[in-house]
Amino acid sequence: MKALRLVAPHRPVELHDVPTPAPGPDDVLIRVHAAGICHSDAHYRNGIANFDGLLPLTLGHEVAGTVAALGANVRALASGQRVCVHYLATCGTCAWCAGGHEQFCGTGQMIGRHRDGGMAEFIVMPAASVFPLPDAISFAHGAVMMCSSATALHALRKARLAPGETVAVFGVGGLGASAVQLARALGAGRVFAVDINADKLALAARFGATPVDARASDPVAEIRRATGGRGADVALELIGLPPTMQQSVRVLNKRGRAALAGLTRQPLAVDPYHEVINQEAEIIGVSDHLATEIPELLRFAADGRLQLDPIVTRTVPLDAAAINAVLDDLDRFGSAARTVVQVA
Missing domain, CATH: 3.90.180.10 (Medium-chain alcohol dehydrogenases, catalytic domain)
Structure with a gap:
């Protein structure tokens, strides 16, 4: 073969x-x-x-x-x-x-x-x-769901997203485009999508997210401004760059959770007191995904809450x-x- x-x-x-x-x-x-x-x-x-x-x-x-x-x-x-x-x-x-x-x-x-x-x-x-x-899901969609969509769902589950909470997604590639939709499917109140690529930001907006152009402004400051200073309850870092990992921590509301799924070998620097301890914030590692999550993921795709055509x-x-x-x-x-x- x-x-x-x-x-x-x-x-x-x-x-x-x-x-x-x-x-x-x-x-x-x-x-x-x-x-x-x-x-x-x-x-x-x-x-x-x-x-x-x-x-x-x-x-x-x-x-x-x-x-x-x-x-x-x-x-x-x-x-x-x-x-x-x-x-x-x-x-x-x-x-x-x-x-x-x-x-x-x-x-x-x-x-x-x-x-x-x-x-x-x-x-x-x-x-x-x-x-x-399911017959309603194409082979192409079924394939990409098995990593990008599945990992995005696992990251949101690891971050314990609750209905009504605010989500910030850093990186609108394959994972991020699914993460925006799945956050909404799980009941997020508002979803921000951070990227520097205009096409990716437009795609996130199409899925109902508020786009944040990291070239035009500090995304942490922009999200805090848009939320009256609160920031995000959940942040997903899906790129694998220390600067965006730092932003995913700094954007958190009190008791917020930053789930890191992007791959990098570079170290991450945080201010332990101001950014983690005093906030009771959490930095959560996201490794792969679980077989038990796949049936739920397939249901989201079959009923249209996860759209992969775009x-x-x-x-x-x-x-x-x-x-x-x-x-x-x-x-x-x-x-x-x-x-x-x-x-x-």
Whole structure:
């Protein structure tokens, strides 16, 4: 089968012929129809991850397709069924998995990071990580939901967003465009969207957010002005830059919660007393998302509260040159559009 492979950091990804994987007794072989291209894939190509002993590796952790074959023990799915994939393959039995925090499973593997991913014609996953995809949701939308939308929902749940609260979303890329909509679906009173890209701000406004152009003014001051000095009850940082992480903390109202999902290796500096202790503010890490959150996410998409048509606007074939060009655009923090690899 054809697979898009990361051969070495700091090198273009390559299309290779590799053996088609065979499912184990508890696994599902999926014929991939769509695989989203995430900013994390650009990070991986740039070496922002430790791949010792894992390369070459098939990229892609946003996957939707149809069931091609079932392991002997799999009963909940059927051949030919439309499915989407929770990107973590875990043991399902350890204390973390049993407690509903499978992202900390000691043997857990993220597809496209620790094991071969979905930018390929086929992928094998444990049946526990495979979910039926409603007919109302396209393969392309089902794919990108499995990272950007799922992580946005997990961030809002981690931040304990309550109805009526004010939300500030820093970064209106793939995660941010979903976060704006999901915050409203969960009952947020007002949502601010912070970015420097006019197209992304316009998209956020289309989804009902108040756009804040960080080029034109200090977003913290602007949000405080617009809220009568209170600031935001919940802030999501979805970019992975220390300055925007600082802003997500500084914009908080008393007892506010800043959920950090953006990836960076750079340190974050905060004023412990004024920005955290005296405010009783919280800085919350957001790692991946949970399988238990996917059914709720699919309901939001199926009933129209999460709209992906304005976000997923490009498709490319399973072609190295086309995918490298998309990764280059992500390196430049380009448009708000999400690109999907159309495999079959």
